[in-house]
Amino acid sequence: MMYKKKKVTLFIQCLVDTLYPEVAEAMVSVLEDLGLELDCPTEQTCCGQPAFNAGHQSEARSAAKKFIELFEDAEVIVSPSGSCVNMVKNHYPDLFSADSSMLERARAVAAKTFEFTEFLVDILKVENLDARFPAKVTYHDSCHLNHCLGIHLQPRKLLANIRELEFIEMKDSDKCCGFGGTFAVKYADISSAMLEEKVQNIVDSGATVVTGCDMSCLMNIQGMLSRTKAQVKVMHIAQLLSAK
């Protein structure tokens, strides 16, 4: 295993840090069980994605600068959130295209940042974590993870190896859940219509748990599942992988 001896630095999405700390704890327990040494810069806040997506590039740039300063000494950076990894990997370099020294630093950080399931499957070459989770589970492909990072098979491989887990593919699993950051608030009607379709597909699948690799989308989905009192639980993939 290539990174076995390297120290893994945790990049925790702000939503996970403040709303779903149990997700980060689950990821920590998976990584520790693999014998990895972990590190976490506790000064980290938001990577700047909401500002960037809303067009506020100078605000996003200051968030990016802080992130780069905090993480540039890391050996490898791992995050439980696809859209934040996409931000660092694909948009940080864009933000500094006019500043060659920052650009170089942004590229260096981007090159060593990985999404959690990508890190497990593609880098560590681990697909079976000896987890057990007896439930019917369906998976939502988050857009940035799937369309921008091409991470689609990795989570499915990991789920396939969880004992007693029955995997059910929902209809249009790769269709957007309608979150889109401020889009969900500014264009609430359109966003809600998209989410309704997603929630319907989840319920129709017959699964009792919906999982994914990005708490942003899962928070959005959970919001409507809760409002409509649907009997489906929302769990991050790390929580399933750490279950014994």
Added chain:
Amino acid sequence: MELTTKAYKQTAKKAIADPILQSALAGLQSRLGPATASLYENLPEGPDLRAKAHAYRRKAVDNLDIMLVTLAGKIRENGGEVHFAATAKDAVDICLDIAEKNNVKHVVKGKSMVTEEIGLNRALMDKGIEVNETDLGEYIIQLAGEKPSHIVAPAVHKTRKEVGELFTEKLGTPYTDDPPTLTRDARQALRKKFMAADMGISGCNLACAETGHITTVSNEGNIRMATTLPRVHVAFMGMERIAANLEEHQAILRLMSMGAAAQQIGGYVSYIGGPAAVDHADGPQAFHLVIVDNGRSRILADEEFREMLCCIRCGACLNVCPVYGKIGGHSYGSAYTGPVGAVVTPLLGGINEASHLCQGESLCGACRVACPLNLNLPRMLLALRAKLSEGDPRWNVKPKSRPEKMLFQVWSRINQNRKVYDILLKLGRLIQKIMPSSNHMIRRLPWPFSGWTQSRDMKPLAGKTFMELWKEHQGGRS
């Protein structure tokens, strides 16, 4: 049509509430999206063809001046006339002038988006000229007095029943909702129009500089008739629709057919190079090509958006866009709908004026995967949003939404300092206690987040952040 945020939201809301439209959109997307994707996977040349085609388009756009001069020279050699129109008005005036000189009373048209963009039909009708769209979908919406709602399926929002009633009312045919019968009724009505017309108008799907021809594609053969039966043929092309040579032209055309309708190639493909002549009897007596700029030079001049001129308006992005799939084409309020419209309409019509289009998208990236040319529409949407945030005199953009900008400025300050961030989180935990909640979820958030709780509950802040837990975890261990 109105181009405002309010109109966008209202039309979108109406579209979402219309079950017939919703099922039409869902049907269209589930049919075409996956079919197109599977064609891309099985390209005989391999998946590289899409990247190559992107490069061909890029080369044509980068050398547009030379390409257009070559095309124009060849067409003139063949006896055709070429006109360059800087603005929509110029383009319309050129056409009106040709109509007047040729004493034109009746026009038949093949589907063309650029004439929709410049508002040609209205101008011709105002001069007392009868204009008939001849593409079945376009004909239907023209009879209904509506606008196209999809780039290649303009009448997708209409049901068979509605079309049947429309035909009975406007054509006097007995009511039916049987598609073959409806098509026959339309064909009979249109035959008379074709025979009577003295001018045919078409768009141009792609021109070829090397050979000096323009190409039109349809599935009904109507464009072929509109361009050959009348005395005069006037073709309109956006100035970017050109390929350098036949080989590149052929690759792009095939990808266009795949993107548009999941076909290997459109049903009727015509190569048109000029009017009829002694050695080739087919064709009209006069052929005019109007090459339209109408804001495209400005796009060409900006490296950030030049990529948009590579677009071939195939509509593949519409067939996968989850926003288009809910709100339908009319909500975009312009000739160009869906993700392509969200980028092109602001660029052509004003970024401030169409700010809702670039902001009313979820940035999911499905359009990028579906585009036969791999155009990065999300990147351009982000670039447009950046202009709206900070303003840009080159594009006459005034900063939009000062309050939002200020909110993000404050956010940025807080985000820089974990101590302040933590204090505010503590405050948040106190405030959330007084918010209406049930079952451990918040039921209602205050402005500016109230849109969220319109249809969803909100997870409250956790008692401790992960960073706090981490510090404890580290403390316990050492």
